[in-house]
Amino acid sequence: MQDALSLLQNTFGYPAFRGMQADIIAHVADGGNALVLMPTGGGKSLCYQIPALLRPGLALVVSPLIALMQDQVAALREAGVAAACLNSATTQDEARAIAHFAREGQLDLLYVAPERLLSPRFLEFLASLPQIALFAVDEAHCVSQWGHDFRPEYQQLGQLFQRWPQVPRIALTATADAETRADMLHYLQLQDARQFITSFDRPNLFYQVVEKDSAKKQLLAFIENDYPGVSGIVYCLSRKRVDDTAQWLCENGIRALPYHAGMSHEDRDRNQRTFLREDGIVMVATIAFGMGIDKPDVRFVAHIDLPKSPENFYQESGRAGRDGLPATSWLCYGLNDMVQLTQMIEGGDSPAQQKQVELTKLDAMLGYCETPSCRRQQILAYFGEAAQPCGQCDNCLRPPATYDATVVVQKLLSCIYRCGQRYPAGHIIDVLLGRPNQYVQQAGHDKLSTFGIGKELNQKGWRSVIRQLVARKLLQVDIVRGQSLLLTDTCRAILKGEQQIELRPLAEARQRQSVHSERWLRTEREERLWSALRRWRKATADEHNVPAYAVCSDRTLQELVQQRPVTPSGLKKVYGLGELKVARYGEALLGLIHEHGEG
Ligand code: ADP
Ligand code: ZN
Numbered sequence: 001m002q003d004a005l006s007l008l009q010n011t012f013g014y015p016a017f018r019g020m021q022a023d024i025i026a027h028v029a030d031g032g033n034a035l036v037l038m039p040t041g042g043g044k045s046l047c048y049q050i051p052a053l054l055r056p057g058l059a060l061v062v063s064p065l066i067a068l069m070q071d072q073v074a075a076l077r078e079a080g081v082a083a084a085c086l087n088s089a090t091t092q093d094e095a096r097a098i099a100h101f102a103r104e105g106q107l108d109l110l111y112v113a114p115e116r117l118l119s120p121r122f123l124e125f126l127a128s129l130p131q132i133a134l135f136a137v138d139e140a141h142c143v144s145q146w147g148h149d150f151r152p153e154y155q156q157l158g159q160l161f162q163r164w165p166q167v168p169r170i171a172l173t174a175t176a177d178a179e180t181r182a183d184m185l186h187y188l189q190l191q192d193a194r195q196f197i198t199s200f201d202r203p204n205l206f207y208q209v210v211e212k213d214s215a216k217k218q219l220l221a222f223i224e225n226d227y228p229g230v231s232g233i234v235y236c237l238s239r240k241r242v243d244d245t246a247q248w249l250c251e252n253g254i255r256a257l258p259y260h261a262g263m264s265h266e267d268r269d270r271n272q273r274t275f276l277r278e279d280g281i282v283m284v285a286t287i288a289f290g291m292g293i294d295k296p297d298v299r300f301v302a303h304i305d306l307p308k309s310p311e312n313f314y315q316e317s318g319r320a321g322r323d324g325l326p327a328t329s330w331l332c333y334g335l336n337d338m339v340q341l342t343q344m345i346e347g348g349d350s351p352a353q354q355k356q357v358e359l360t361k362l363d364a365m366l367g368y369c370e371t372p373s374c375r376r377q378q379i380l381a382y383f384g385e386a387a388q389p390c391g392q393c394d395n396c397l398r399p400p401a402t403y404d405a406t407v408v409v410q411k412l413l414s415c416i417y418r419c420g421q422r423y424p425a426g427h428i429i430d431v432l433l434g435r436p437n438q439y440v441q442q443a444g445h446d447k448l449s450t451f452g453i454g455k456e457l458n459q460k461g462w463r464s465v466i467r468q469l470v471a472r473k474l475l476q477v478d479i480v481r482g483q484s485l486l487l488t489d490t491c492r493a494i495l496k497g498e499q500q501i502e503l504r505p506l507a508e509a510r511q512r513q514s515v516h517s518e519r520w521l522r523t524e525r526e527e528r529l530w531s532a533l534r535r536w537r538k539a540t541a542d543e544h545n546v547p548a549y550a551v552c553s554d555r556t557l558q559e560l561v562q563q564r565p566v567t568p569s570g571l572k573k574v575y576g577l578g579e580l581k582v583a584r585y586g587e588a589l590l591g592l593i594h595e596h597g598e599g
Pocket of ligand 2: 373375377392394396397
């Protein structure tokens with residue numbers, strides 16, 4: 001029997017296991033049950049793929065999405081692993097061939113959609129197999145109604161496990177709060193399983209938050225400055241905004257595609273495939289896009305609207321940088337986002353208790369945006385992990401200076417108070433700035449003592465102050481009555497001058513030194529080789545009808561440029577090149593290196 005490490009190196013081409021992979025693989029290969037919680041990009045797939053190869057028989061992988069399955073199978077086949085998938089798109093003939101190979105012991109992994117699993121025909125097929133190596137349940141949080149991706153079929157998996165109790169099972173997910181975890185243990189019968197819980201830190205992600213001014217323009221500038229020509233995802237709150245933003249990016253020379261639930265199935269599928277297969281596409285999407293997208297070379301995830309919860313934010317931003325190379329989570333938000341989301345929650349049909357939960361999560365999200373300290377620390381703390389300041393988020397790199405804002409805040413609070421706590425932010429700011437517009441005059445607010453007392457800040461400056469006060473619960477936005485600003489009890493001490501308050505000034509355009517992936521290229525020669533390798537990868541991927549990253553990851557190409565191996569054994573030392581890939585592509589790669597290697 002081949003051991004795990006040599007499979008990792010020879011078949012998958014990676015030098016070493018990451019984090020808990022080795023322990024998990026040893027445990028499952030040895031017949032143990034496991035529950036694995038690992039952040040997106042942590043490397044969950046290998047945790048069942050390698051035991052599947054180590055154990056005799058066919059391994060079944062339950063996976064909720066067809067696209068995800070197909071890509072995994074394509075990548076496995078590229079590495080020379082006998083894998084197949086069974087879903088609604090599989091023809092009868094294909095299914096028969098799969099069954100045949102499985103019975104002959106010629107298939108190692110079979111990916112199955114959950115709705116197939118419990119059909120009598122499939123159970124009969126399972127019973128006819130000489131041996132089942134293991135059951136793997138991917139995206140296992142789908143079993144829980146608490147999770148946002150609930151799939152009722154997942155709950156029936158227990159039947160399967162009862163029938164084959166001696167077959168080891170492993171459930172994997174990237175998101176699980178306490179309720180979801182309890183549901184997984186219960187429905188997947190994992191009470192006695194060993195739990196492997198990995199840190200949620202994503203050290204290669206750079207976190208950045210900017211204050212919303214004109215989101216589309218800010219987004220364009222971010223992409224043009226930091227990440228031109230690479231793959232990225234932009235999340236928006238509404239379908240209309242998706243369409244607008246995608247169009248705007250295209251008009252400005254960026255290859256952007258839309259994705260939302262209002263589009264036809266075909267259009268969505270086509271855009272998703274293009275995104276997965278080609279380099280340098282920006283996918284503009286609602287949260288409908290993403291589950292199971294495991295494209296490793298997404299260099300940035302931008303949110304141009306505030307995500308609903310830290311869970312959403314973590315999961316969505318986590319789709320960047322799964323290959324471990326530097327990547328950015330960029331979030332652009334304004335007070336209106338907060339108001340709009342609060343309205344959506346309040347106006348939704350969830351029971352009152354659920355609404356309260358959602359509002360609390362939204363608050364935590366606002367806290368992330370407004371924190372003057374380390375953003376990573378803030379996110380990890382939310383998931384129950386203590387961490388030191390990371391030194392590589394926007395706040396760590398440029399700690400926002402704070403200033404004594406007591407007087408400014410007193411002016412704002414008393415202005416709100418004098419306006420009767422019945423007006424929204426825009427109106428209050430007009431009064432502070434002394435703008436006698438129609439509404440201000442109609443209300444007689446140009447006669448107030450606070451009219452025109454706030455000229456030391458401009459409109460944006462005041463908005464920033466208001467946001468920070470909402471985040472700190474000194475102000476509340478009344479959603480029911482026209483988004484008017486309300487004072488909370490905690491204001492009193494400040495108004496009376498008994499308490500001081502420090503705020504951040506309006507962040508000047510805080511831009512990090514650009515880190516987009518091509519910056520590592522040192523010479524023109526390296527640049528030529530890099531583009532030649534990328535062209536080759538695209539052509540090869542098209543020819544094999546698989547996504548580009550199934551041929552090689554960016555990291556592999558980068559190492560090829562940097563190391564310029566000249567022999568097959570040199571190639572084998574490169575990240576991601578296993579034996580089969582060296583055999584298959586070695587000649588072409590060495591040829592390219594030779595051709596583009598001269599002066
Ligand atoms: P997820 O946990 O999100 O399912 P994947 O299994 O898709 O993550 O792995 C993310 C990326 O990391 C993939 O490109 C995978 O090939 C790579 N990877 C996984 N394990 C290792 C390893 N030990 N060394 C190097 N790369 C790895
Ligand atoms: Zn930090």
